Amino acid sequence: MSQGLLSVTSAFSRVWLRNAQVYLTLWKFNVFPALAEPILFIFVFGIGIGSYIDQMEGVPYLEFVAPGILGIAAIMQATFECTYGSYFRMRMQNTFEGIISTPVSAAEVGMAEITWGATRGLVTSTLVLVILAFFGVFHNPSVLLLPVITFLAAFNFAAIAIIVTSRIAQMEYFHFYFAGFVLPAQFLCGTFFPISRFPEPVQVIAWIIPLTSFVDIMRSLTLARITPSLIPETVWALGSTIILAELAVRSMQHRLVE
């Protein structure tokens, strides 16, 4: 039996469709709560704190922070979906076991969960994008590329979440994951202020977390600033996404087929 991403066929889309079907029947419960946090961020940081800050990096604070809010919306939605959501389907409902008793493989279930988490991240962040547009923070046509980046950021974090989900013995371990990684990532990754404010070692950690690259790429798009640092950022954003997806898919195979 082949392993990893290369063994994944289009059959993964059947599982993605299953998740989408369930989501659509419950959409009211899914869409609005997911928007609460990003909207709160817009008001608290953009308008509340932002009114005390004249400019950051030469632009109004809300314009500076907008890519950060988008990035956080995308990764948080993907993270929740692929931690608690996936774990619930895997352990409480045994949904995955039912699925892999059909021609669909464990690797495809892993891929479907990641893609689904990324899809949810895309939906939420795109709605946030529309809300932000009403605040007049976007001025460049390059913002139309933002959904591509938010999808990739969400995909990246969905893969990390699946690695965790497929390895833990009980749900309580998610507390460590959220407190130790997800929460710090939200604030460390150049979302609310430039990471150059941090001491050197913290900057290194921040650059390792792929969200930093994704947020910086998005900021280049919203502010239409093209810099040479975009090249290594893009390489790391894409490269880490592929590596993490490979690890996640293998980890799910290992968990589901003993």
Place this chain on the structure above:
Amino acid sequence: MIVEAKSLHKRFHDVVAVESLDLAVERGSCYGLVGPNGAGKTTTMRMIYCLNRPTSGTLSVFGLDVLKEPRRIKARLGVVPQDNNLDPDLSTCRNLEVYARYFGINRADAGSRCHDLLDFMQLRDRADSPMPALSGGMKRRLVIARALVNNPELLILDEPTTGLDPQVRHLIWDRLLDLKEQGVTLMLTTHYMEEAQKLCDRVLVMDHARAVAEGSPTELIREHVSPYVLELRADRSLNAHITSRFGHMEFQSSGQNLYFYGGSPDEFDDLLAAYPQTERLLRPSSLEDVFLKLTGRELRL
């Protein structure tokens, strides 16, 4: 052979779940696995439907190696797992349609197949029910319907009727016999020897990860126990009295029950005459007697 295992082993870390198992299931037959909890029945089944990977030995299904061709094998079989794993987020009919999609069956075919299967398992009135509204018996019937969505050649059932009322159990037995008549090969595990005796052409008795006996129910009864059993129910002191007088006969004791075995009903005449007041039951031997003889009467801890 639809399923063929040769010196099959499965180890989970340091626990041996299945050891040196050989089995062969003929096309169109019903093959039963029985044995105490933890004997290795479920692990054996899960290896057949490719959810557990054998540690060593060979296992082929439809002539395909379970380690090399899981996708092709799973496309041709249906699985009824021990614990229902229906999709609680979907209605009865959606459960079947979504499951059909996992097999790559198109929407139109899935829709008509779903209706046929709900009829077959007498769930037509429940087509739109949400999962939590179904009773245990309905859920079990739905899991069986779901396992048939791809017209499987081999249907694997892990304790299909555990915890169900007699009506549902009989309905399921009837349906399984219908399927067998249509040429579907059945493999099942069960703790109900009545079920094994009724449905199975061959039965494998497992204990402590190994096969301890195999054969048709009548062969197993003939080979392992006497044709008749006399059950006596008596308190401890009477029990001792009976066994001291009739200890020359073949017997087993369990709690307040004594089981005497004999080749014909009249072998028990003296015993019955000696204790006319004692509660008794004289009956032909069953697979349950074989099971208890081979695997013992004490509880598994």
